[in-house]
Amino acid sequence: MTESSNPFSLQGKHILITGASSGIGRQCAVSCDRMGARLLLVGRNQSRLVETLRMLSGSDHDYKTTDLDKIPSTYIEDLATLHGAFDGFVHSAGIEKTLPVKFLKKTDYEEVFNTNAFSAFEIIRQLCSRRTFKDGGSIVLISSITSLIARGGVCAYAASKGAINSAVRVMALELSKRRIRVNSVSPGTILTPMMKDYLASLTDDERKKRVDGFPLGIGTSEDVANGVIYLLSDASRWVTGSNLIIDGGYTAR
Numbered sequence: 001m002t003e004s005s006n007p008f009s010l011q012g013k014h015i016l017i018t019g020a021s022s023g024i025g026r027q028c029a030v031s032c033d034r035m036g037a038r039l040l041l042v043g044r045n046q047s048r049l050v051e052t053l054r055m056l057s058g059s060d061h062d063y064k065t066t067d068l069d070k071i072p073s074t075y076i077e078d079l080a081t082l083h084g085a086f087d088g089f090v091h092s093a094g095i096e097k098t099l100p101v102k103f104l105k106k107t108d109y110e111e112v113f114n115t116n117a118f119s120a121f122e123i124i125r126q127l128c129s130r131r132t133f134k135d136g137g138s139i140v141l142i143s144s145i146t147s148l149i150a151r152g153g154v155c156a157y158a159a160s161k162g163a164i165n166s167a168v169r170v171m172a173l174e175l176s177k178r179r180i181r182v183n184s185v186s187p188g189t190i191l192t193p194m195m196k197d198y199l200a201s202l203t204d205d206e207r208k209k210r211v212d213g214f215p216l217g218i219g220t221s222e223d224v225a226n227g228v229i230y231l232l233s234d235a236s237r238w239v240t241g242s243n244l245i246i247d248g249g250y251t252a253r
């Protein structure tokens with residue numbers, strides 16, 4: 001199949017990826033590169049962003065070191081002026097705070113919401129101009145199955161991901177006039193640095209229970225990146241406002 005006849009091709013598409021310095025965001029960069037996209041990688045850690053850049057075969061990618069909790073109101077405009085308007089946006093930056101509700105302070109909620117949801121909403125606000133985002137573009141926000149099913153200790157995190165799922169549906173309606181599609185992806189447990197740290201903090205019994213919940217076992221970053229590619233590509237041209245669950249069957253129970 002030639003690139004042009006492959007509906008999953010990202011050839012010629014310019015895509016902004018946050019959280020590209022590790023885990024799922026890094027894998028999204030590697031997979032989008034393989035599908036022909038030109039990428040702008042965003043993360044906090046310059047050396048790890050450069051590491052991601054070195055994993056890519058294309059030569060016209062770039063990166064921007066950014067703390068997403070502090071982006072200026074001209075952030076996207078400035079990037080688009082320098083690198084060109086975007087066809088795609090993937091928000092994979094995220095943090096987790098595992099604490100029982102009785103210990104979660106307002107500042108904990110603020111921290112988690114700022115990175116997981118508000119920074120994405122602000123970027124999308126800035127992408128609403130034709131100068132920064134092309135008609136027919138695609139936006140993919142990484143949510144989580146904790147937005148759909150409860151687990152103790154993840155209230156702030158789950159709520160921030162639930163905010164993403166709700167916002168995606170409204171944004172999809174509003175931006176449909178320009179055929180811009182907005183979707184979320186909800187992964188189950190994926191072995192990334194963030195998840196490895198979390199699993200290491202559990203007792204053996206807790207870890208076994210967590211892993212055994214997945215009929216197809218724990219997932220990989222590639223499993224998520226493949227779903228992201230689908231949503232970024234023209235293969236999903238009639239899909240918007242949806243939440244793609246990639247969880248090895250966890251929520252099918």
Ligand SMILES: NC(=O)c1ccc[n+]([C@@H]2O[C@H](COP(=O)([O-])OP(=O)(O)OC[C@H]3O[C@@H](n4cnc5c(N)ncnc54)[C@H](O)[C@@H]3O)[C@@H](O)[C@H]2O)c1
Pocket residue numbers: 018019020021022023024025042043044045066067068069091092093094095115116142143144145186187188189190191192193194195
């Ligand atoms: N790993 C899993 O099992 C799993 C499951 C469901 C959902 N998710 C979601 O997938 C996304 C990626 O998770 P991951 O497992 O790859 O985690 P990770 O920790 O490996 O990657 C998160 C990335 O976000 C970046 N980041 C965090 N705060 C930032 C900020 N203020 N500014 C800029 N960058 C910031 C980090 O630098 C890092 O590159 C997250 O949104 C996470 O909630 C992960």
